[in-house]
Amino acid sequence: MKRYTIFVITENFIGILNRITIIFTRRGINIDALTASESSVDGIHRITIEVTTSEEMVVHLVNQIEKIIDVIKAFYHEDSGVVYQEIALYKIPVARLDGSLEKIIRQHHAKIISAEQEFVVLEVAGHKEQTQELLEILKGYGLLEFARSGRVAVAKRMRTIDQYLS
Amino acid sequence: MKEESMIRGADIVVQSLIAEQAEIIFGYPGGAIMPVYDALYDYHEQIKHVLTRHEQGAIHAAQGYARVSGKVGVCLATSGPGATNLITGLADAQIDSTPLVCITGQVAAHLLGTDAFQETDVVGISMPGTKWNIQVRRVEDIAPAIAKGFYIARSGRPGPVLIDITKNAQVDFGQMNYTPCLGFRSYKVHQPIDPNAIQKASELIKQAKRPYLLFGQGVVLGKAETELKFFLDKTGIPAASTLLGSGALSEDHPNYVGKLGMHGNYAPNLLTNQCDVLIAVGMRFDDRVTGDLKRYAKQAKVIHLELDAAEINKNVKVEVGVLGDCKESLSMLTEAVEQGSHPEWLGKFRELEQMEKEAVMQHDITPTKVGLTMGEVISQINRYKADDAVLVTDVGQHQMIAWRYFHYKKTRTQITSGGLGTMGFALPAALGAQLHDYSRQVICVVGDGGIQMTIQELGAIMQTKAPVKIVLLNNNYLGMVRQWQQMFFDKRYSFTELDNPDFIKLAEAYGIKAQKVTERNTLTESIEDMLIHDGPYFLEVVVEKEDNVFPMIATGCSVEEVRLS
Numbered sequence A: 001m002k003r004y005t006i007f008v009i010t011e012n013f014i015g016i017l018n019r020i021t022i023i024f025t026r027r028g029i030n031i032d033a034l035t036a037s038e039s040s041v042d043g044i045h046r047i048t049i050e051v052t053t054s055e056e057m058v059v060h061l062v063n064q065i066e067k068i069i070d071v072i073k074a075f076y077h078e079d080s081g082v083v084y085q086e087i088a089l090y091k092i093p094v095a096r097l098d099g100s101l102e103k104i105i106r107q108h109h110a111k112i113i114s115a116e117q118e119f120v121v122l123e124v125a126g127h128k129e130q131t132q133e134l135l136e137i138l139k140g141y142g143l144l145e146f147a148r149s150g151r152v153a154v155a156k157r158m159r160t161i162d163q164y165l166s
Numbered sequence B: 001m002k003e004e005s006m007i008r009g010a011d012i013v014v015q016s017l018i019a020e021q022a023e024i025i026f027g028y029p030g031g032a033i034m035p036v037y038d039a040l041y042d043y044h045e046q047i048k049h050v051l052t053r054h055e056q057g058a059i060h061a062a063q064g065y066a067r068v069s070g071k072v073g074v075c076l077a078t079s080g081p082g083a084t085n086l087i088t089g090l091a092d093a094q095i096d097s098t099p100l101v102c103i104t105g106q107v108a109a110h111l112l113g114t115d116a117f118q119e120t121d122v123v124g125i126s127m128p129g130t131k132w133n134i135q136v137r138r139v140e141d142i143a144p145a146i147a148k149g150f151y152i153a154r155s156g157r158p159g160p161v162l163i164d165i166t167k168n169a170q171v172d173f174g175q176m177n178y179t180p181c182l183g184f185r186s187y188k189v190h191q192p193i194d195p196n197a198i199q200k201a202s203e204l205i206k207q208a209k210r211p212y213l214l215f216g217q218g219v220v221l222g223k224a225e226t227e228l229k230f231f232l233d234k235t236g237i238p239a240a241s242t243l244l245g246s247g248a249l250s251e252d253h254p255n256y257v258g259k260l261g262m263h264g265n266y267a268p269n270l271l272t273n274q275c276d277v278l279i280a281v282g283m284r285f286d287d288r289v290t291g292d293l294k295r296y297a298k299q300a301k302v303i304h305l306e307l308d309a310a311e312i313n314k315n316v317k318v319e320v321g322v323l324g325d326c327k328e329s330l331s332m333l334t335e336a337v338e339q340g341s342h343p344e345w346l347g348k349f350r351e352l353e354q355m356e357k358e359a360v361m362q363h364d365i366t367p368t369k370v371g372l373t374m375g376e377v378i379s380q381i382n383r384y385k386a387d388d389a390v391l392v393t394d395v396g397q398h399q400m401i402a403w404r405y406f407h408y409k410k411t412r413t414q415i416t417s418g419g420l421g422t423m424g425f426a427l428p429a430a431l432g433a434q435l436h437d438y439s440r441q442v443i444c445v446v447g448d449g450g451i452q453m454t455i456q457e458l459g460a461i462m463q464t465k466a467p468v469k470i471v472l473l474n475n476n477y478l479g480m481v482r483q484w485q486q487m488f489f490d491k492r493y494s495f496t497e498l499d500n501p502d503f504i505k506l507a508e509a510y511g512i513k514a515q516k517v518t519e520r521n522t523l524t525e526s527i528e529d530m531l532i533h534d535g536p537y538f539l540e541v542v543v544e545k546e547d548n549v550f551p552m553i554a555t556g557c558s559v560e561e562v563r564l565s
Helices: A016-026 A055-067 A099-107 A128-141 A161-165 B009-019 B031-040 B055-069 B087-095 B122-129 B139-154 B167-171 B195-207 B217-221 B225-235 B266-273 B326-336 B343-365 B374-384 B397-405 B426-436 B455-464 B479-488 B503-509 B520-532
Strands: A002-011 A031-038 A044-053 A071-078 A082-093 A111-115 A119-126 A145-148 A152-155 B002-008 B024-027 B048-051 B073-077 B100-106 B132-136 B160-166 B173-177 B211-215 B239-241 B256-259 B277-281 B301-306 B320-323 B390-393 B442-447 B469-474 B513-517 B537-542
Touching (some): A016 A031, A016 A044, A016 B122, A044 A055, B024 B055, B031 B073, B048 B426, B055 B073, B087 B100, B087 B160, B100 B139, B122 B160, B132 B139, B139 B173, B160 B167, B195 B301, B195 B320, B195 B326, B225 B326, B256 B266, B374 B520, B390 B397, B390 B426, B397 B442, B426 B455, B455 B503, B469 B520, B503 B537
Parallel strands (some): B024 B048, B024 B073, B073 B100, B301 B320, B442 B469, B513 B537
Antiparallel strands (some): A031 A044, A082 A119, B002 B173
């Protein structure tokens, strides 16, 4: 079992995400995280899926995803083959702001992106381990809400979307 | 075809089908598809419609038509229950790679998601069971969707497509400007064969002492029957067929050694674990073929000629995967290999075949006991059938026996539900196969369980006068389940015995000539009567109640553990 990032480059059609996720559901594979967004090319979407499974299974999943008619290309990498980032938001009550929290914010390169009368929102971008570490600390500061994005990633391999389209 | 004036979406649907050279639609009307049915009224000279008695009957008929003709089967149904009744057929066509375009009506776009009358999310429901599906909500999207649908259904590895059209799109007016689809960027159909793979494969074959070829339906779908024959003629390699591959090679071919799988022949299964090079052509190593994968052909180097990239290395790890159309790869491979023959190795197959003959076939074909066997019925059919007769079977004991004993000589003569194992498939599929060509002999062999799942289609046979020859092998049991109960569940016959209706009266109620055989001495004559009869015919043969199908590879066993009893 290893962590893999699956990249899917696809036409932007209704239902495509459903078609992809049922491939995982059918085989009882849990998706750790998923992000979908427009790519740099008009009309083309890219979907990034993080999954923990065997290499044999990830090959099988990618083959099945690539069979979907509207999918242009699907491929996978281990963590070492990708540059990736996640973003996390932490909502902390204003009453708990003190000197020790300032130190934590500095140490974790967190930013205060919003300050309201009752709370502030901190933002950290990084790998899951980093955002998780801060989460554990902030639980001690009356954390009100926490949200973490799925992985956004680019492959280290030198290929562009245009190459998949031609 | 170009027309500048605006026409209704429903007319665009029908004209698009005609533009795709669809000759026949199998369907059932209802509220949300009524505009298309209204349009069909005007086109009855250009396109035929067959009213089945259930949407499942319509889709199985379309499958039968597609399988026998190689064309795209077309199916029409309404929204809600009409659409959900197609699901079994879609799943069946998906797993057996049958090209279909199914058009369903849908509630008007403004009602979507409101739980309107007969609204169901058929696009969502059918997603795992279709090669592609789409909902069309605007009249201008109808023709492009149908064009794309036909292209996807018939190209690459074929499969079913569902197009759901909202009622507003059917009644709105739009331009008919039909452009056939010739491809699009996310779907690459033609993969050039890798010459290196051919080179590697040919080297393995050259060195092989005991090479063995398995062929599946891919040979039929890829129209590579002649290429397969040439390859076998040149190399002298023994060849065995999967369930759906039967017919791709004439069983009279000197290299043909029989059938693979759970109830296939003895030698082809057993010797899978003795070959040194295994060449798989257009087949997908289904679990019913391989038995226990951990003990399947481990000694062999496997070469897999396959169109679908996802199939290579899916179940069996291969030495050489040759991706692409087997029509091309087989002829390239034939070119690359040397003339050869394997008389000793082939002799081993013949030796084991003799054992199967003595242990199993003799009993099946020339039984000594009083009751009739399914095997003798099929062997009598062989005596009188036409060379190109199409055999349509349902699922169960009769399916395995008919497959084992039917003498396949021509391609596209084997129509059965292979992957999904859909009981109720045969009767409507036989109707569809027959409607492709009224003059072709279509023999529908079915059990007393399966026929009652879609028996209403006797109505469609009556109405179309399709001269289908229905052979009901009646043992008053769900025979295959009963066999498993006998072998693996201590003979606890839990809900497998059937109290059946008077099938003869039932067939006659539909105006179909019917006859019942209970004694051996009238069997041959009855089969002859049936096959020369001009029109549909229903022959019920009462067979031994508790016969079993052998050979058998029990679940979890290896191919070399194939049992003769």
